[in-house]
Amino acid sequence: xxxQYTVDIKTFHYKWDRxxxxxxxxRDGDTVTFEINDVWSWxxxxxxxxxxxxxxxxxxxxxxxxxxxxxxxxxGDALTVEVLDMGIDDFGWTVILPGYGILEEFVKPYIxxxxxxxxxxxxxxxxxxxxxxxxxxxxxxxxESRGSFDVAPPDKNGGNLxxxxxxxxxxxxLPVWVPGALFSAGDVHASMGDGEVCISAIECAGTTxxxxxxxxxxxxxxxxxxxxxxxxxxxxYYATTGIASDLMTATKESVRNMVSHLTKTYDLTPEDAYVLxxxxxxxxxxxxxDKPNWVVGTLVSRDIFPD
Numbered sequence: 001x002x003x004q005y006t007v008d009i010k011t012f013h014y015k016w017d018r019x020x021x022x023x024x025x026x027r028d029g030d031t032v033t034f035e036i037n038d039v040w041s042w043x044x045x046x047x048x049x050x051x052x053x054x055x056x057x058x059x060x061x062x063x064x065x066x067x068x069x070x071x072x073x074x075x076g077d078a079l080t081v082e083v084l085d086m087g088i089d090d091f092g093w094t095v096i097l098p099g100y101g102i103l104e105e106f107v108k109p110y111i112x113x114x115x116x117x118x119x120x121x122x123x124x125x126x127x128x129x130x131x132x133x134x135x136x137x138x139x140x141x142x143x144e145s146r147g148s149f150d151v152a153p154p155d156k157n158g159g160n161l162x163x164x165x166x167x168x169x170x171x172x173x174l175p176v177w178v179p180g181a182l183f184s185a186g187d188v189h190a191s192m193g194d195g196e197v198c199i200s201a202i203e204c205a206g207t208t209x210x211x212x213x214x215x216x217x218x219x220x221x222x223x224x225x226x227x228x229x230x231x232x233x234x235x236x237y238y239a240t241t242g243i244a245s246d247l248m249t250a251t252k253e254s255v256r257n258m259v260s261h262l263t264k265t266y267d268l269t270p271e272d273a274y275v276l277x278x279x280x281x282x283x284x285x286x287x288x289x290d291k292p293n294w295v296v297g298t299l300v301s302r303d304i305f306p307d
Contacts, residue, residue, distance in 0.1 A: 002029040002211075009035035009205075012063040012186070016149040016159065018142040018178045022069035025180075031084065031211045034065040036136070038205045039187045044093050046113060053095055053109035062151035062160070064138060066184030070212055073181040078220050079141060080213035081172045081183070086134040088190045090117045092204035094275050100199040102252055103259070103274065110271045114202050116190055122202060126266055127306035130191050130280050135170075136208050137162045137187030137201070144177035151186070156222045162201075164192045169228040175220040185210070193300075195283030197255050198274045233301035241286070242296045250296040251283060258298040266305065280304055 003026070011023050026032060038044065041060035073079055092114035098107050114122045121129040140158030143149055152160040158174045166172055174181070185208055192201030240261055242253030255277055262273035280300055287295040 002031065003027070004031045004033070006033045007035060007065045007068070009037055009065070012037065012065050013067070013184070014059070014062060014064070014151070016140065016143050016151065016157065018146060018182065020067050020142065020182060022067050022180065022182060025069045025071060026212055027071045028212065028214045031209060032068060033207055033209045034185045035207050036065050036186055036188050036205060037063045038089075039137070039203050044095070044203070046091060048093070048111060050109045050111050053097065053111060062138060062186055064151065064184035064186040067142065067182040068184070069180035069182060070214065071180070073176045073214055074179055075144070075177055076217050076219050077176040078173045078215040078218045079176050079181045079183060080215060081139060081174065082211040082213070083135070083166060083168050083170050083208065084211055085209040086168050087207040088116055088119070088132065088134045088188060089205040090115070092116050092122070092190050092202040094198070094200045094202055094279055096198050096271060096274060097200070101274070102195070102197045102255055106198070106271065106274060110275070112272070112275050114190070116202070116204060122190060124276065125268060125272055128266065128276070128304055130202070130304060132190050133164070133167050134188060134190050134206060135164055135167045136185050137189050137192075139166065139172055139174070139185050140183070141174050141176060142178045142182035158223050160187065161223065162192065162196050163225065164189070164194060165227040166225060167228070170225060172223060172225045173215070173220060174223050183212070191279050193277060193279060193281040193283070195281075196278055197281075197283060198278035200278060202279050233303040235302035237299040238302055239297045239299040243293050245292040245294070247285070247288070247294050247296070250294050254296040254298040255283065258300065
């Protein structure tokens with residue numbers, strides 16, 4: 001019979017390492033509720049100012065709940081992780097970190113603090129409301145190589161995937177690289193747009209309830225997933241594009257054009273528009289076959305804006 005467990009919020013680690021001792025051992029079919037701290041380990045709060053951001057300790061980024069040892073998991077298997085439920089705290093934040101977002105022109109730190117008590121949407125400025133659809137930005141297993149590795153960037157073991165579609169009802173398949181898999185979770189987001197362009201989403205503490213399973217000897221090359229899909233906006237999307245011979249240049253131009261649209265249309269500062277792109281706009285590759293130019297779009301649901 002399947003068992004249920006909890007990993008306490010005080011149980012976490014900061015690096016991927018196959019030498020970590022597991023905090024819990026589970027079997028195929030068991031469920032685990034992970035209590036997860038926000039991505040910066042209690043260092044950002046309601047009193048934090050923009051001027052404080054550059055002085056925060058980068059070594060406290062990405063506290064991961066776990067790791068969990070899954071009996072029977074062997075290299076070559078796939079660990080299946082079904083998201084049964086997500087919960088979020090009442091407070092969240094989004095920051096602009098100069099040098100880390102996609103747009104270089106944002107050279108000053110910035111912070112926006114979110115009231116998440118409603119649980120259905122997060123109020124923004126000028127009547128804009130962001131739908132809450134939480135997920136874990138980090139889901140992964142211990143890497144194949146020996147040693148200690150940063151959580152970001154992601155790799156074939158998963159990690160900081162930041163796939164906003166891994167919400168309640170989704171299922172992630174992770175290649176197993178070490179016996180027991182050694183699974184960990186972290187980086188709860190209340191909402192995020194595809195791309196997370198300013199470097200942060202609506203970051204918050206929270207919980208996730210996961211069911212583990214095994215698929216034997218499938219030899220995945222990298223993570224795969226199924227998702228319940230997006231609810232289509234009632235009023236449709238507004239989209240900007242970027243077209244260039246370099247895919248990243250096209251992406252930046254697409255986001256810049258959306259920032260410009262939002263500032264002019266909704267009376268937002270460039271910083272607020274950039275934050276809004278990160279938490280609510282989806283960056284998508286539209287076309288990559290007509291070289292030398294590629295087309296990237298940035299889409300935002302028109303439902304988030306007041307009538």
